[in-house]
Amino acid sequence: MTERTIRVLVAKPGLDGHDRGAKVIARALRDAGMEVVYTGIRQTPEMIAEAALQEDVDVVGMSILSGAHMALFPKIMELLGEYGMDDVLVVAGGIIPDEDVPTLNALGIQGIFGPGTPTDRIVEFIREHAR
Amino acid sequence: MIEDLVEGVLAGRRRAIARTISLVENDGPEAQGTLAALHPHTGRAHIVGVTGPPGSGKSTLVNALALHFRKAKTSLLLPESDVADTPPRIGIIAVDPTSPFSGGAILGDRIRMRDLAGDRGIFIRSMASRGNLGGLAWATADAVKVLDAAGFDLVIVETVGAGQAEVDIARTAHTTVVVEVPGLGDDVQAIKAGILEIADVFAVNKADLEGADHAVMALRMMLDLDKDGAQRTMHHGRLMEVVARTGRGADATSGSPERSLAPPGAGQASAVTGWHPPIHKTVATRREGIVELADAILAHREYLQQSGRLVWRERERAAAELETIIQHESLRRVLARIDGAQLRELVERVVQREVDPYTASQQLLTSLGLQGRKGQTPAPE
Known part of the structure; x- marks a missing residue:
């Protein structure tokens, strides 16, 4: 075990209860040799940031379909910063309109993957960008 | 960096x-030094293990x-504590299996612990077993120490x-809770060796399901076979020794760490007050x-x-831990000294019978200059 294992938090912020996508991603990351902490649906920003802190993850991946990302993501990024976790790679997926992408990128959310993204691309992105 | 981390943990x-x-x-590389610095601050926490089949809750x-x-009340947990109204701080380590194929893992125990989110007195950490087979990860005991030193x-x-x-958990925890569920097997399952023997406390979970009383009865019968608590408590000591002995692989008659370190007469003392x-x-x-x-x-x-x-x-x-570390470390050192070409040649000869x-x-x-066991026939050339 010379290579360090990448730890990823897969989180579902907000109120939508559809986590098929999150589970597919979690499974793909597992098969890519990563350790995936999955926390289940309906997570508040506080729960996500706290879990990221305690689990000392390298990556936070958020899946959201409810449209509340512009309200929830800034709060999560703020809390992560507050906890000193600025070096964590944050990626997001789900239903996120193109016009929101620049704003989210500016917040520090580096990868945004819409529906139909091959999981290989996400794995590759994480391998390249994780701290 | 070590100093900052240690200071942070202690705070x-x-x-x-x-x-x-x-x-x-x-x-x-800094792990050992950090653990060494934390060691004097450990030994205060009570460590509870929770084990049982997948899906038992x-x-x-x-x-x-x-x-x-x-x-x-804290006073229940820490009789010596004078702050009776402060709730105890709780650290949780939840281990899930690592995939033997990819080396990855899905750590999903937090899903069931969402009620604990937001409580600053609780710290939850998920761990992948990373190839260890005894139910824990290699580093679980050390992670427990970190939480212990941090004041949980x-x-x-x-x-x-x-x-x-x-059954590794019995070597890490003070109190081992074995979780069973109704309908898992007949009475013979209950008298088999292994996980049931390490229990200090049994929980028959999902007790609203049919067969709960039967599961309780099967466990009770198993415990009654031991008759008096003396056997039961002795059992623990013996089990740990067995685990240590099979792993030793050295001369069984030479002084073993657990033998020299275990206080004399500990077995007899426990026979008086059984659990x-x-x-x-x-x-x-x-x-x-x-x-x-x-x-x-x-x-x-x-x-x-008491x-x-x-x-x-x-x-x-401590004895078991020391022994495990020595095993690990000596294996590492021996493997580092083995010549790869020589090893490959030997493998080939084994394959060729x-x-x-x-x-x-x-x-x-x-x-390598390492002597074999006494009575072992020297390797014929």
């Missing part, structure tokens, strides 16, 4: 705790227990879903039976203290 800072656990988990039980203990009063360790033989593992029915999702289960854990802690077995167990733990693997390893080790 109970969550970021430092989390990073230090990662450090020991990845066995980085371990995570849900841990969630319910932690909620309960956070409401309980209670550390709950949830094992990988365990079948019959994953009968209680069986409690629980429905963790509805938080039924949790108070009784929690009380049983506290009663066991009390018993360990009977002097806490000291004895600490010594056993020119030599058997025992003789081959004897040759290899003797060539």
Whole structure:
């Protein structure tokens, strides 16, 4: 075990209860040799940031379909910063309109993957960008 | 960097705790130094292990227990404490299996512990077993130490879903809770060796399902076979010795660490005051039976203290730990000294049936100047 294992938090912020996508991603990351902490649906920003802190993850991946990302993501990024976790790679997926992408990128959310993204691309992105 | 981390852990800072656990988990170069600096500050927490088959409700039980203990008075948990109204701080380590194929893992125990989110007195860490087979990760015991040094009063360790033989937890925990569920097997399952033997407390979870009373009865019968608590408690000592002995592989008659370190007469002392593992029915999702289960854990802690077995167990733990580290470290050193070409040649000869693997390893080790067991025939050339 010379290579360090990448730890990823897969989180579902907000109120939508559809986590098929999150589970597919979690499974793909597992098969890519990563350790995936999955926390289940309906997570508040506080729960996500706290879990990221305690689990000392390298990556936070958020899946959201409810449209509340512009309200929830800034709060999560703020809390992560507050906890000193600025070096964590944050990626997001789900239903996120193109016009929101620049704003989210500016917040520090580096990868945004819409529906139909091959999981290989996400794995590759994480391998390249994780701290 | 070590100094900052150690200082942070001792101050109970969550970021430092989390990073230090990662450090020991990845066995980085600074891990040993950090653990060495933390060691003097450990030994205060009560360590509770929760083990049982996959899907028996371990995570849900841990969630319910932690909620309960956070409401309980500290004085129950720490008789010596004078701050009776402060709830105990609880650290939780939840281990899930690593995929043998990809090396990855899905750590899902937090899903069942969402009630604990937002409570700053609770710290949850998920761990992948990373190839270790005994129900824990190699670094779990060290992660427990980090939480202990950080001032958590209670550390709950949830094992990988365990079948019959994953008994490492008994070497890490002070109190081992074995979770069973109705309908898993007949009475013979209950008298088989292994996981049931390490229980200090039994929880028959999902007790609202049919067959709960039968499961309780099967466990009770198994315990009654032991008749008196003396056997039962002796059992623990013996089990740990057996585990240590099979792993030793050295001369069985030479002085072993656990033998020289275990206080003389510890067995006899325990025979006077035995511990009968209680069986409690629980429905963790509805938080039924949790108070009784929690009380049983506290009663066991009390018993360990009163009977002097806490000291004895600490010594056993230290002996087992030392031995494991020596095993690990000597294996690493020996492997580093073995010549790759020589090894490959030996493997080939074993495959060709020119030599058997025992003789081959004897040759290899003797060539490194390591003597074999007494009475072992020297490797024929």
